[in-house]
Amino acid sequence: MSKSGKSIVRRTGWPTSVSHPVVTPLQPSVVYSSPDPDTLDQQYEQKSGYTYAREGHPNAVVLAQKIDMLEGVEGGIITGSGMSAIGAVFLACLKAGDHVLGGNQLYGRSLRLMSQDLPKFGVETSFADPTDVSAMKAAVQPNTKMILVEVVSNPTIRVADMVGIAALAKEIGALLVVDNTFTTPRGYQPFEHGADIVVHSVTKLLAGHSDVTLGYAVAKDAELQTAIYDANASWGLTASPFDCWLAERGLHSFELRYDRAEENATKLATALKDLDGVKRVLHPSLPDHPDHNRVQQVLGNRPGNMLSFELTGGRETANAMTKAAPNIAFAPTLGDIGTTLSHPPSSSHRGLTTEGRAELGISEGFFRVSVGVEDIDLLIEEFSTAIKAATA
Incomplete structure (x- = not known):
């Protein structure tokens, strides 16, 4: 207790000013206070404002909006890592009995996730050469729900037949997911070439300084994007506000x-x-x-x-x-x-x-x-x- 008898633990309001900070403020708060239950209901129902950081926080939104601008889309989310972005997409879009076709030269952890982990949930997977659309087509199954490719493969720097793969995905009604980490929006615009979902390891070129671990995922379809958001929140694939703040700073250059x-x-x-x-x-x-x-x-x-x-x-x-x-x-x-x-x-x-x-x-x-x-x-x-x- 202070000498006046009032506890200094009580929260105080944020100082107001007619001027605004030039740099995005860092907001590490995990929870946000609402004035009453009705307002909290409205926030959840309208998905407005902030309630609990696992479900979204200002620094993640600011960063996501800037990457959205680069990719020419709206509604992307920031996740805890590049792999969690891919994981959120899988969790949101796949169910037992579905089949995923991947490029055979994906990032090593992506290969492992598909070959060893997805089958535990009843999801079938296979791989084919993304530089040969005939090989990709031959690997399609009646239950193929998704095709995952990198435009430029890691680490062999092969360039996928994106035109042929986009046409194939459309033909069979599968979601085309593009990992745009290597190429970035500066080198390739997936949504302009038939992609349904784009993911990034923000950790890499977008943040650019090896001091954050973050991912990004966005779907062209609003309903799919809601499912990805829900998977990210439910599975706790949350991004750190501090990492988001650092990544936004890196993104400026x-x-x-x-x-x-x-x-x-x-x-x-x-x-x-x-x-x-x-x-x-x-x-x-x-x-x-x-x-x-x-x-x-x-x-x-x-x-x-x-x-x-x-x-x-x-x-x-x-x-x-x-x-x-x-x-x-x-x-x-x-x-x-x-x-x-x-x-x-x-x-x-x-x-x-x-x-x-x-x-x-x-x-x-x-x-x-x-x-x-x-x-x-x-x-x-x-x-x-x-x-x-x-x-x-």
């Missing part, structure tokens, strides 16, 4: 970062392909890319910031490569403002067998690079020196 990183990736890919010890380089800008004829149709002039390369040699060479490049972060992530290097056999695709990785073209000498905004001459020098040392 997204377009500048993306353009610079994309330019750097194009130049780095060209430089790497001429180095001794480099077996192959994968980047959509290169004329020898396996899907070069499709790149312009799908990506236009936006090849993106992601590239992969394969060194001659095995795990010993891979270890030598990372040790010879101490200034390039060796980390299982992408989309940071700085360049990061990852080794799929020991990270994202470690859950696959050696044979399974080989089928995808992932050897022990295979690396994925998320190119950042550093000086390009410095990047080329660091990679060249490390590859020379590793393959000597």
Whole structure:
């Protein structure tokens, strides 16, 4: 108790001002007070205002609205991670007896979720090559409810036949779900090309600084979007207000970062392909890319910031490569403002067998690079020196 006899624990109103903060305020409150039961009823029935942070909070709404603008849609939600965004979509749209067809080069955790976890709930799954629409069509079943693809595959940088896949989804009446994490709205607009649902790992390029873990999910159909929202709230896939606040700040520089990183990736890919010890380089800008004829149709002039390369040699060479490049972060992530290097056999695709990785073209000498905004001459020098040392 204070000297006046009044408890300082009692809540006080937020100070008012005729001016407004330039920066979005951080609002960590878990609960929101309503004046009476009638008002609370109205809030729930009209889905207006805030009641409990698991069901929505201001920082998540602000961030979602900005990503909505990038994707050209309304009503998206922020989730606790990229995988929880995919999980919310699955929970909202699938039931026992349904079948999901996925691209066979999805992110490793997406592959695991489909192959090991969905079957526990009675959902059937299968995979096919998204660069070959005839293979995708052959994998369709009478109960196929959904097709999940990435525009550019992780980590092999293959470009999906999005035109053919969109037509296939429409033909069979399946939902087309596009994971737009690699390409981002800057590189590809899924809803303009037949997508029904779009998901992102906001953790990556959108936030851009490796300091948040968030996802995003949005459906073109309002009823589907409500189902996704409800699944997110019911399963507690809630996003942290602080992470949302950080991600919004990172999003302000997204377009500048993306353009610079994309330019750097194009130049780095060209430089790497001429180095001794480099077996192959994968980047959509290169004329020898396996899907070069499709790149312009799908990506236009936006090849993106992601590239992969394969060194001659095995795990010993891979270890030598990372040790010879101490200034390039060796980390299982992408989309940071700085360049990061990852080794799929020991990270994202470690859950696959050696044979399974080989089928995808992932050897022990295979690396994925998320190119950042550093000086390009410095990047080329660091990679060249490390590859020379590793393959000597």
